[in-house]
Amino acid sequence: MRLWRSLNGWRQLSVGPVSLFYRFGRSVPVSNNRRRQHQRVKLDRGTPVPPASAASPLRDYDSERDASTETALIVGVGPGYGFELARRFAASGMRVALASRNAERLDDLVDELSAAGGQVNAYGCDATDERSVAALLATVTAELGAPHLVVYAVQGFCPGTVLDTEVPAFEESWRQNCLGGFIVARAAARMMVPLGRGSIILTGSTSSLIGREDHLNLAVGKFGLRALAQVLAREVWPSGIHVAHVVIDADVKDSDIFEAGYTQAEPRHLADAVFGLHRQPRTAWTSEMDFRPWNEKFWQHC
Amino acid sequence: MRLWRSLNGWRQLSVGPVSLFYRFGRSVPVSNNRRRQHQRVKLDRGTPVPPASAASPLRDYDSERDASTETALIVGVGPGYGFELARRFAASGMRVALASRNAERLDDLVDELSAAGGQVNAYGCDATDERSVAALLATVTAELGAPHLVVYAVQGFCPGTVLDTEVPAFEESWRQNCLGGFIVARAAARMMVPLGRGSIILTGSTSSLIGREDHLNLAVGKFGLRALAQVLAREVWPSGIHVAHVVIDADVKDSDIFEAGYTQAEPRHLADAVFGLHRQPRTAWTSEMDFRPWNEKFWQHC
């Protein structure tokens, strides 16, 4: 592992006026969780909820989409936010594709959601690698259908001052926080624009808006991702693609360790809000909204 | 009426070193629509929607509040946005108080919502007058219960350059767009903080964020309202009061006249989003979100 890390930076080999810049990387194969698929059983999805009566005044506010015929893709599925996005989308009846560098870590989640009747596949994918993302989209489309909702939820960050930050770490953070968002959002938009529908949600944080001490790597990537969100929204909203940027100004709970006295956002509530963005009717779309717990300071997070 | 207008500015009477600054105003009595109340009949509210089964995976995402036992107050109810807020809140089962300088214009709306089974009262109120707002809150509380959700939806604007703007118009715009918001929000917060729950929604527009040519009066008031929203959120979120600022970067449809080819936000979708803010669980509250139609330019509106 130490050997691997020593190989993981950019290197340069110069011969006369020509240099070769290179780094090694581990390929992340795009493949679904077939093993788990075999174990999947058809489940009764509980007593169906009867539709609201036609006479009900609430009828007008039901979502215009029936999400239960749709496919969602989450890129960057970690404990907390990513896991709860998966649960929320599956709960609505969507087919759900989960992508992560390490798909094996998603086994338990896939089992859980499949057991509850969800149609959920996990895929290995390196979001910063254009070919890996292209393969992901093609595979998901073939196996679950073209995604109607794509969420970019990758975040990479290790704190440090500008003076202490090394170039490979700076580049790598940007690749995770911003370049991957571009590659995924572009692939999604290219697929959605001809269809004239779909939602692309990019996930930001405090550092999307404020460059604080010790947050260089995160802020550079997150500012860039916000720029992408602004440009893409202006470009593809008119084609019917809803691009939105969510700003999570909070710690997100990903375990129960800190529960006592520590302020954290519940990821299932964030996930519900992201799902709500997907369901917004197009005459009143939101391009940006922020989230933090009620008892949290404003703009003091990562 | 012309006489009235000529009286409606601030005046100054000086005697030696002391000046008296004064203006005349018409009092707006706070009283509900009793006439209509007498006509109201108990209505069957349609077949009730059965609650989702406990086994349903969607159960976790149902709102934590049962809005049907709550009271909403909308200050500034005009065709379009205000009317649809009323319809949305009534549709959820909330008791709804509507306040407007001219409550009589709300008669048809009250009749409509009452006929559909809603418990809706309209009140005359001058939001820029502290005493009028205090009377409003007291009356609403007595008649419908203390409000759980208060929306400030007053907006006053006539375009004009800085050079052409007269001081009384400048002051009056600010009083409607900002002072009234302060008076209403403060009264709401004073009532909600001891109870530890409630939502206060302030309504902004493009001019909340950008001071564009010819938008002086609107921008000065809307910037100020946004300042209020930021301060109040920081102060009362920790008491469990959700303060949020919505930025409507769009024309809002208030009739069918411009429908063909003209881009407008559907007010019922805005209203649904405002209701959604009220229902956000407190571990992931939003302080600001924007709205515009899919086919609209960004930040080019009032």
Next chain:
Amino acid sequence: MRLWRSLNGWRQLSVGPVSLFYRFGRSVPVSNNRRRQHQRVKLDRGTPVPPASAASPLRDYDSERDASTETALIVGVGPGYGFELARRFAASGMRVALASRNAERLDDLVDELSAAGGQVNAYGCDATDERSVAALLATVTAELGAPHLVVYAVQGFCPGTVLDTEVPAFEESWRQNCLGGFIVARAAARMMVPLGRGSIILTGSTSSLIGREDHLNLAVGKFGLRALAQVLAREVWPSGIHVAHVVIDADVKDSDIFEAGYTQAEPRHLADAVFGLHRQPRTAWTSEMDFRPWNEKFWQHC
């Protein structure tokens, strides 16, 4: 004085449907410091600085204006920032008009600058009173010439939460921080636009950009003043009037009391920067810039 304070809020007298809103105010007569004028002596202004040689490469960067033939007006002259603006403008050779509610407090400053050879008059003026400002502009123009540079430096603030803020204090803060800025800037712009030249500088603070806890009154006024700056810049820059907004994110030193260990901005450096804005050539004007000391936290002030 206590009597006076008790009179100083807005009052309301209602007769049937008509209300009279009124408050008392002390008139601030606009008159210059004639007494001091009599004592003024013609002073030798020291050895004149020879102009840079035509061959000097620095010649191209000399200001395009010769400020020494110009007139400056500062509205809101207090110890610290206002005093140093006066010193800076006088040092450049400008004729300087100082306006304050209480012109007598400016006696020593006028004496000091006059003794150094400056042509400096102090005027009483209530910036929130349109007639007082009109009289001020007329008097200054008659006595010192039409102003080429007008700085609005009034700031009024007493901290407090939204819940604790009374309406008269809210209104009065806004009148000082924003309404006065509008009245002064409009009067200045109306005078400058026909001449096609001039600078109007509006003074903001941390609370111009962020609404922090306990800063309600300041933030509402300062947000509004910033809106005014944005609108007015877009409207009158094309006429050759430079409108700029300076954001002082710092405590400004106004005495030597806190000097040890306490971080403050030197007002003479702020004043020099404001003068620099006035001298900017019009192909590269600045609309907003911020200031704070090197050893200060960002965005943590009033």
Next chain:
Amino acid sequence: MRLWRSLNGWRQLSVGPVSLFYRFGRSVPVSNNRRRQHQRVKLDRGTPVPPASAASPLRDYDSERDASTETALIVGVGPGYGFELARRFAASGMRVALASRNAERLDDLVDELSAAGGQVNAYGCDATDERSVAALLATVTAELGAPHLVVYAVQGFCPGTVLDTEVPAFEESWRQNCLGGFIVARAAARMMVPLGRGSIILTGSTSSLIGREDHLNLAVGKFGLRALAQVLAREVWPSGIHVAHVVIDADVKDSDIFEAGYTQAEPRHLADAVFGLHRQPRTAWTSEMDFRPWNEKFWQHC
């Protein structure tokens, strides 16, 4: 050249689970313009400007630094902005180091400034290559002294929509607009912090603040550069290093072709303002300021 372009993207070679990512680059040797140095003659710098008399009231506003003993480094020297920065700094008497990928294009400028008595060297450097920047700083320090003022003025942009943007172009734009700024600013800060003085100026544009249609590549890099500026300012201001971000919301004149009727910022005025930032006393530093011509629309540029 076509061959070269075809080589210039990132490539990937996979063997089993390991991939090699690589691209070719041309090395940019860091060397000064020695040829021109030989031709340089000692020049009389014109009649020196006598210092302002000690009795002059303007004395207090003279810069606290004597720039004529200092060294400036400009990274990214193109016609227009970069050239005029060089002229401005040289005019103040600073030693000036110019860095560009193609130093030969700076020959005429170096000749011009040397003929006027300046001590100016041009260096080839690839700002996106850490080793090239390290060599540049070392060479400049050895030949002209450690820089007191470093300006990052590289900008790379070709317009295009998100859908049409290829990954190598996206990465390359970011490397020029943001990564290079990080490498240069970090190298400068590492040199300046131990000395406790110096200025680092990063150059932004409209796209630093707004992500507009067709401006993806510029906006992602410029947003990131602004994040860097915010973080670095908070980190090194307390060490006495002035980091500032200038936002040029304008076309900058780099030739006389468009002069008639076309609105452009004069680069010599921008350069003068940048020099002014370097001279700001540290009790009132600016972190960000914007520039545009008087007759230009706000926020409509690149």
